[in-house]
Amino acid sequence: MPASEFDLIAAINERLPAPGERVRVPSGDDAAVVKGDPASVVSVDAIVDGVHFVLEGFGAEAVGRKALAAGLSDLAAMGADPGEAYVVVGAPAEMPDEQLLEIADGLAGVATRDRVSIAGGDLVSSPVLVVSVTAIGYEPDGASLIGRGGASPGDAVAVTGELGGAAAALSLLGIGEGNQDQIESAVPAELRESLLARQLDPRPRLREGRALAAAGASAMIDVSDGLGADAGHVARASGCRLEVDLDRVPIADGVTAIAGGDGAALELAASGGEDYELLVAIPPERLAEARETTAAAGSALTEIGYVTEGQGVALRLPGGGEIAPRGFDQRRGSRSGSVG
Amino acid sequence: MPASEFDLIAAINERLPAPGERVRVPSGDDAAVVKGDPASVVSVDAIVDGVHFVLEGFGAEAVGRKALAAGLSDLAAMGADPGEAYVVVGAPAEMPDEQLLEIADGLAGVATRDRVSIAGGDLVSSPVLVVSVTAIGYEPDGASLIGRGGASPGDAVAVTGELGGAAAALSLLGIGEGNQDQIESAVPAELRESLLARQLDPRPRLREGRALAAAGASAMIDVSDGLGADAGHVARASGCRLEVDLDRVPIADGVTAIAGGDGAALELAASGGEDYELLVAIPPERLAEARETTAAAGSALTEIGYVTEGQGVALRLPGGGEIAPRGFDQRRGSRSGSVG
Numbered sequence: 001m002p003a004s005e006f007d008l009i010a011a012i013n014e015r016l017p018a019p020g021e022r023v024r025v026p027s028g029d030d031a032a033v034v035k036g037d038p039a040s041v042v043s044v045d046a047i048v049d050g051v052h053f054v055l056e057g058f059g060a061e062a063v064g065r066k067a068l069a070a071g072l073s074d075l076a077a078m079g080a081d082p083g084e085a086y087v088v089v090g091a092p093a094e095m096p097d098e099q100l101l102e103i104a105d106g107l108a109g110v111a112t113r114d115r116v117s118i119a120g121g122d123l124v125s126s127p128v129l130v131v132s133v134t135a136i137g138y139e140p141d142g143a144s145l146i147g148r149g150g151a152s153p154g155d156a157v158a159v160t161g162e163l164g165g166a167a168a169a170l171s172l173l174g175i176g177e178g179n180q181d182q183i184e185s186a187v188p189a190e191l192r193e194s195l196l197a198r199q200l201d202p203r204p205r206l207r208e209g210r211a212l213a214a215a216g217a218s219a220m221i222d223v224s225d226g227l228g229a230d231a232g233h234v235a236r237a238s239g240c241r242l243e244v245d246l247d248r249v250p251i252a253d254g255v256t257a258i259a260g261g262d263g264a265a266l267e268l269a270a271s272g273g274e275d276y277e278l279l280v281a282i283p284p285e286r287l288a289e290a291r292e293t294t295a296a297a298g299s300a301l302t303e304i305g306y307v308t309e310g311q312g313v314a315l316r317l318p319g320g321g322e323i324a325p326r327g328f329d330q331r332r333g334s335r336s337g338s339v340g
Numbered sequence: 341m342p343a344s345e346f347d348l349i350a351a352i353n354e355r356l357p358a359p360g361e362r363v364r365v366p367s368g369d370d371a372a373v374v375k376g377d378p379a380s381v382v383s384v385d386a387i388v389d390g391v392h393f394v395l396e397g398f399g400a401e402a403v404g405r406k407a408l409a410a411g412l413s414d415l416a417a418m419g420a421d422p423g424e425a426y427v428v429v430g431a432p433a434e435m436p437d438e439q440l441l442e443i444a445d446g447l448a449g450v451a452t453r454d455r456v457s458i459a460g461g462d463l464v465s466s467p468v469l470v471v472s473v474t475a476i477g478y479e480p481d482g483a484s485l486i487g488r489g490g491a492s493p494g495d496a497v498a499v500t501g502e503l504g505g506a507a508a509a510l511s512l513l514g515i516g517e518g519n520q521d522q523i524e525s526a527v528p529a530e531l532r533e534s535l536l537a538r539q540l541d542p543r544p545r546l547r548e549g550r551a552l553a554a555a556g557a558s559a560m561i562d563v564s565d566g567l568g569a570d571a572g573h574v575a576r577a578s579g580c581r582l583e584v585d586l587d588r589v590p591i592a593d594g595v596t597a598i599a600g601g602d603g604a605a606l607e608l609a610a611s612g613g614e615d616y617e618l619l620v621a622i623p624p625e626r627l628a629e630a631r632e633t634t635a636a637a638g639s640a641l642t643e644i645g646y647v648t649e650g651q652g653v654a655l656r657l658p659g660g661g662e663i664a665p666r667g668f669d670q671r672r673g674s675r676s677g678s679v680g
């Protein structure tokens with residue numbers, strides 16, 4: 001009996017026929033790459049009420065926004081131009097139509113902002129709300145797509161923006177741990193809003209992804225499962241080891257106050273996930289250019305570690321010691337330490 | 341408050357931004373068509389335990405087979421070459437991994453038979469089993485894709501294969517109405533098997549779809565919601581009326597015995613759905629050629645009616661009178677008479 005999501009997925013993949021010659025990069029990366037003119041990049045992702053979001057806390061519009069943004073983030077992580085999205089909504093028959101229209105508003109807001117066509121969909125009855133998004137993007141003219149598997153020893157490891165905000169927002173929403181009154185009073189109202197937006201209205205780093213691809217990134221992934229878990233995906237696909245100094249990881253404002261200390265904030269930033277920032281490996285001599293073009297695209301790029309020979313991930317604490325890389329086990333719907 | 345699935349979908353579509361110029365045919369047809377070389381055809385479909393199938397009665401492998409076959413049937417209905425499929429499985433954490441591997445076996449069987457690459461997927465936790473398939477096909481070299489909207493007055497209406505089998509199989513599985521012992525003894529064992537296969541192992545008419553497109557079909561759709569409902573989709577998209585003589589509709593062997601009479605069999609064939617045969621409108625002078633090429637592709641093509649000016653669908657009974665076109669309301673998970 002396979003033990004973890006990753007073992008199970010490996011067992012499933014063994015049963016499937018080998019992909020045909022049209023498929024340039026099959027399942028296992030952020031998205032598949034399929035030949036054509038232009039080459040297309042395809043990602044599928046589903047979010048389920050009570051597992052990936054809580055409808056009551058999020059509101060229906062945020063569910064639509066988040067479902068589409070998460071799909072587009074996979075395209076960003078390949079350096080692709082966004083194209084079309086196809087959305088399946090499974091909704092309980094008793095859910096008010098008004099909520100479904102709010103989900104559509106959320107999808108529409110993100111589609112308009114990020115210039116994506118919602119070109120098709122399916123609406124079905126389901127005992128639980130589930131939103132599945134297929135996001136299709138394209139290889140930009142004259143540029144190359146970046147997978148997870150290209151990191152080599154000597155590369156710098158860097159991350160866009162700031163981490164921990166999406167996880168801290170769960171605490172603000174009363175979905176995480178801790179005393180709700182204490183958490184709310186830990187940060188001023190304005191900061192609460194910006195943190196909540198990290199969870200409820202994530203911004204896929206599409207322009208940053210293209211800038212990093214053009215600047216010579218050797219591997220790229222979006223931080224959806226958590227920094228440690230996603231660094232583990234890059235390490236596994238690239239056949240090398242990622243060393244991350246946690247004190248260099250940029251933490252979003254307010255996360256330390258909500259987490260209740262520096263150590264807890266690092267834990268959130270390392271394991272929280274859903275920040276939808278980009279994690280890259282890049283030759284150190286390209287880092288300065290990448291920092292410049294990523295800033296022009298809208299985000300800071302911060303060096304947080306390097307790639308070495310070996311395997312797995314080290315998340316090093318400032319005072320010595322390490323945090324075990326943890327990630328979200330999609331199959332069990334819970335955090336687990338099986339990744340890395 | 342929108343009253344039906346179709347009103348709701350219209351309200352949702354109003355909220356979404358207009359598709360970009362890359363989208364040749366947006367949502368509303370069996371699949372979207374997107375420009376490129378080759379042009380791509382994209383369909384999304386989800387099936388949910390207890391709504392579109394019953395895991396206990398179907399078995400996990402049939403769930404995988406059916407989910408992929410239904411997606412490919414949308415490609416068949418456009419006359420497309422099948423390309424890749426992307427599969428999201430949402431499964432309860434307590435579902436044995438063995439059942440998930442059986443779903444994979446079902447997907448693998450159809451992918452191998454119909455020469456489709458399963459190029460990506462997502463496995464998530466969900467309180468109910470849901471399988472969502474994105475099927476991507478391509479416009480064949482030198483051929484045109486056929487939508488729902490091209491029927492004109494004077495066209496013949498024809499259908500591939502035989503109808504009613506998938507609905508009769510539900511009765512055999514104890515999911516439909518009627519006395520189970522009577523139903524089982526109504527048909528010999530061999531016939532039971534072939535009827536069950538119509539529900540548990542549907543065959544997308546991919547070769548027939550390409551043959552019909554090449555033979556000059558003016559509109560095409562797969563019979564998934566039910567003959568009456570799907571004829572209604574063609575009528576609405578084409579701005580004309582479809583007249584169907586039910587006594588010309590080919591009924592699968594055993595359906596009459598299981599339904600308990602000719603009238604009930606016609607009702608199953610007209611409303612049952614899920615046979616995944618193809619319904620076409622075609623100029624009458626092309627019908628003989630279409631019959632020949634469709635037969636070469638593996639299926640009989642039977643003329644069952646014609647297209648006139650007007651709107652809606654007439655499903656005419658042999659003795660006079662009509663059956664009201666009914667279809668499956670995906671939103672409510674039940675049959676409704678709102679379509680047509």
